[in-house]
Amino acid sequence: MGHPGVLPRRVIEDLEDVAGPHRVVTDPELLVGSLVDWTGRWEGSSPVMLRPRLTSEVAGHLGVLSHHGVPVQFQGGNTGMVGGSVPMGGEVLVSLRDVAGIEEVDERSGQMVVAAGTTLAEVQQTALQSGWRYPVDLGARDTATIGGTVATNAGGVHVLRDGMTRAQVLGLEAVLADGRIMESLRGLDKDNTGYHLPSLFTGSEGTLGAITRVRLRLLPPHDEEAVAMLGFAGLDAAIEAVGQLRRHFDVQAIEIMLEDVLELVVDHLGVSLPLSRAWPVVLLVEAAGTAGVVDRLASVVHDGSDPDEVVVASDRAGRQRLWAHRDAHSVAISTLGVPTKLDVTVPQGRVAAFIGEVREAVVADGASQAWIFGHAGDGNLHVNLTGPEPAGLADHILHLVVDAGGSVSAEHGIGRDKVDWLGACRGPGELQVFRMVKDALDPAGRLNPGVLFG
Ligand SMILES: Cc1cc2nc3c(=O)[nH]c(=O)nc-3n(C[C@H](O)[C@H](O)[C@H](O)COP(=O)(O)OP(=O)(O)OC[C@H]3O[C@@H](n4cnc5c(N)ncnc54)[C@H](O)[C@@H]3O)c2cc1C
Numbered sequence: 001m002g003h004p005g006v007l008p009r010r011v012i013e014d015l016e017d018v019a020g021p022h023r024v025v026t027d028p029e030l031l032v033g034s035l036v037d038w039t040g041r042w043e044g045s046s047p048v049m050l051r052p053r054l055t056s057e058v059a060g061h062l063g064v065l066s067h068h069g070v071p072v073q074f075q076g077g078n079t080g081m082v083g084g085s086v087p088m089g090g091e092v093l094v095s096l097r098d099v100a101g102i103e104e105v106d107e108r109s110g111q112m113v114v115a116a117g118t119t120l121a122e123v124q125q126t127a128l129q130s131g132w133r134y135p136v137d138l139g140a141r142d143t144a145t146i147g148g149t150v151a152t153n154a155g156g157v158h159v160l161r162d163g164m165t166r167a168q169v170l171g172l173e174a175v176l177a178d179g180r181i182m183e184s185l186r187g188l189d190k191d192n193t194g195y196h197l198p199s200l201f202t203g204s205e206g207t208l209g210a211i212t213r214v215r216l217r218l219l220p221p222h223d224e225e226a227v228a229m230l231g232f233a234g235l236d237a238a239i240e241a242v243g244q245l246r247r248h249f250d251v252q253a254i255e256i257m258l259e260d261v262l263e264l265v266v267d268h269l270g271v272s273l274p275l276s277r278a279w280p281v282v283l284l285v286e287a288a289g290t291a292g293v294v295d296r297l298a299s300v301v302h303d304g305s306d307p308d309e310v311v312v313a314s315d316r317a318g319r320q321r322l323w324a325h326r327d328a329h330s331v332a333i334s335t336l337g338v339p340t341k342l343d344v345t346v347p348q349g350r351v352a353a354f355i356g357e358v359r360e361a362v363v364a365d366g367a368s369q370a371w372i373f374g375h376a377g378d379g380n381l382h383v384n385l386t387g388p389e390p391a392g393l394a395d396h397i398l399h400l401v402v403d404a405g406g407s408v409s410a411e412h413g414i415g416r417d418k419v420d421w422l423g424a425c426r427g428p429g430e431l432q433v434f435r436m437v438k439d440a441l442d443p444a445g446r447l448n449p450g451v452l453f454g
Contacts, residue, residue, distance in 0.1 A: 007047040007092065011068045015050060018060035025049040034075060034093060035086055038140075040338040042083035042416070046073065049093040055173060055181060055212040058099060062210065063179025065092060071446045072177075074206035076117065076148030079140035081341050082415025084205050084451045085148075091449065096147045099212055105130045110218040111170060111187050116147025116211045123216065132218035135162035139327040147211045153203030155411030157286070157326075160377035161252040162219065164411065165202060171215030172198035174208070177442045187215040200437070205413050206448040208441045222288035226297045227319040230307035231279030238281040239352045241306060242376045245285060249300045253286035254377035255326050258355075261333065261371045265325050268332035274311050274322060283307070283376060284326050286319075326373075329382075333371045339384040340394050341417075346406035348379045357400050358383055365393045380410040398424070419454035 015024045025031060026048050036043045052058045065072055073087035075095050087093050100117035110132050114123055120134075121141040127134040136149060138156035148154075150172065154165045162168075170187035184197045198215075201208055232238040238256065245251050257265075259280050266273055275282070287297040294314040301310050313319045333339055346354045355372055362370045367388045374381035383397060398408050398421055408421040423431065438445075438453060445453075 006090075007070065008068075011064065011070060012048065014064040014068070015048070015061060018064060019052055019054075019057040023051050023053070023057065025051060031093070034078060034095065037083055037086045038079045039081060039083075039341060040334070041340070042086050042088065044073070044086040044088040045090050046087040046093040047090065049095055051095050051098050053098045053100075055099065055175065058094070058096070058175045058210050058212055059179045059181050061094060061179075062175050062177065065446070066178040069444065069446070071449050073448060074151070074210055076145035076151070077119065077140065077143040079144045080148065080152060080415060081343060081412040082409070082417040084152075084413060084415030084417075084448065088416060089449055094210060096210060096212070097145060099147070100145075102126050103213065105132075107131060109189075110220070112216045112218055113171075113185065113187075113213060114146050114216065115213055116150075117145050120144050120146060120149055127218050128221065130218075131221060133221045134168070134216060135219050136165050136168060139330060146214055146216070150202050150211055150214055151204060151206050152413040153411075155375070155378075155380065157253040157255060157375060159375065159380075159411070160246075160254065161250060166199060168217045169198050169202050169214060170217050172201055172211060173213040174201050175210045175212055177209060177444070177447055181212075182209070185213060185215050187217075203413070205415065205451050207438055207452050209447065222293075223291045224293045224314065225286065225288040225319060226294040226312060226314045227322045228283075228285045228287075228297055228301045228310055228312045229274055229322050229325075230283040230285060230301055231275045231277075231309035232281040232283070233279065233308050235281050235352045235355060237306065238283055239348075239376070241283060242351075243348065244306075245300065246377060249287060249296065250289065251285055251287050251297075251377065253284070253375070255284040255374070256376035256381075257282045257284065257326060257329070257373050261329055261373050262325065264332040264335070264371070265328045268335060269324060269328055271324075273325070275309050277309075279308060284322060286323075329373045330384075333384045333386070336369075336371075336386045339371070339386050340389070341412075342383040342385070342394060342397055342401075342408075343410050343412040344381055344383065344398070344401045344406055344408055345379045345410040346381065346401060346404045350404045350406070351376065351379055351381070354381070354400065354404055354406075358397055361393060361396055361400070368393055375410075378410075379406070414452045416450050416454075419450070419452065422452070
């Protein structure tokens with residue numbers, strides 16, 4: 001292969017032979033939107049974007065690229081937060097967005113087979129229309145693809161009760177580095193016949209192959225849903241309430257929002273806060289289940305969690321109105337510029353102290369601001385740093401996370417952003433096996449170079 005970022009004409013012609021020239025995009029103007037990631041921090045370059053529609057076309061494209069020794073960058077909806085979705089070394093961009101569509105819904109067993117480029121929102125809607133529910137949910141639902149959520153093992157707001165994406169992946173099809181297809185889509189509830197290959201690809205961040213189809217587990221729908229917004233005068237009381245709510249009630253989401261970010265959010269949305277005043281800490285609590293859940297949530301938030309103010313919504317419009325405040329957090333922060341994003345978990349008992357330590361570090365830094373929110377129910381905080389590039393501050397905060405016994409990536413993955421920190425969270429034995437798996441499936445290191453391994 002010649003200079004990275006320049007593709008010889010004969011390679012382009014071989015790629016065009018696979019699925020036609022219109023699946024091989026070389027016009028720079030059509031490529032430009034796919035070369036910058038959602039955060040705006042990562043901007044790459046690529047000579048070509050491939051847009052296959054079928055597994056066989058993905059296989060054909062990857063076969064050609066393997067034959068010519070060309071590095072590859074996979075992309076789904078490009079909503080990833082850790083710089084893993086754009087070609088930073090001039091790799092050929094393989095977009096999986098057009099490998100899309102719901103292939104099968106098994107209404108008896110509650111399973112669905114979908115192509116990787118299908119959006120999360122479409123999967124959620126189809127599941128509901130079929131009398132089931134797909135539990136993974138996150139703010140980027142309209143753009144993020146199922147392939148991307150599987151590749152990153154996305155978390156989202158319902159992890160607390162329903163688990164991360166991995167818990168929903170029953171089967172999977174992937175195209176390997178040399179174009180071979182690995183199909184493991186059976187999806188039997190019980191199948192104890194060796195390695196569970198769908199799990200290996202879940203969370204692999206495109207380093208082992210292109211995910212093309214997924215068999216998803218669906219859950220029963222809810223009879224009733226309710227959302228409560230709780231205002232607290234202090235952080236300690238709010239964190240105490242998180243524990244109380246988890247102990248007394250099977251909540252499916254507890255999100256934490258702080259006064260400064262909420263101020264940005266209401267400005268951005270042009271709405272007023274649903275509470276009578278701004279509180280230093282606001283929890284958004286969602287409960288769903290069988291009939292009576294609305295009344296149970298209302299009584300638990302009043303009696304069990306001791307908030308200073310509560311608003312409860314059970315109708316769809318009311319619930320969406322409360323959730324809109326949480327969903328808009330990332331977008332509202334991005335209006336301030338390109339943030340440095342840290343997605344961390346700390347043990348529940350350390351959440352309040354950690355937020356205090358981050359605030360102290362930012363004051364000491366003097367130049368940056370920290371905007372914090374997250375999934376309080378599982379100790380997952382998103383720390384967004386804005387202002388001048390905060391030299392050393394991000395590393396200092398990640399050291400605080402490690403010292404607290406936490407993880408430097410709760411749900412966004414490692415991407416290129418956190419590569420230097422992988423060793424702080426995984427032991428030498430684990431990293432050796434990571435490397436052995438990568439070398440076995442991608443011996444030339446052509447898939448998503450720089451992602452996960454650096
Ligand atoms: C507003 C907003 C809110 C978000 N909230 C959450 C949240 O709550 N929880 C959370 O976990 N994430 C969240 N995210 C991050 C993001 O949405 C997820 O990481 C999502 O899973 C990425 O999906 P995607 O299709 O956009 O993938 P991309 O961003 O395109 O890619 C992400 C990674 O997966 C790889 N990849 C993508 N598709 C494939 C495929 N088919 N085969 C192999 N590799 C592939 C890419 O190479 C890259 O390494 C949020 C993002 C935004 C913008």
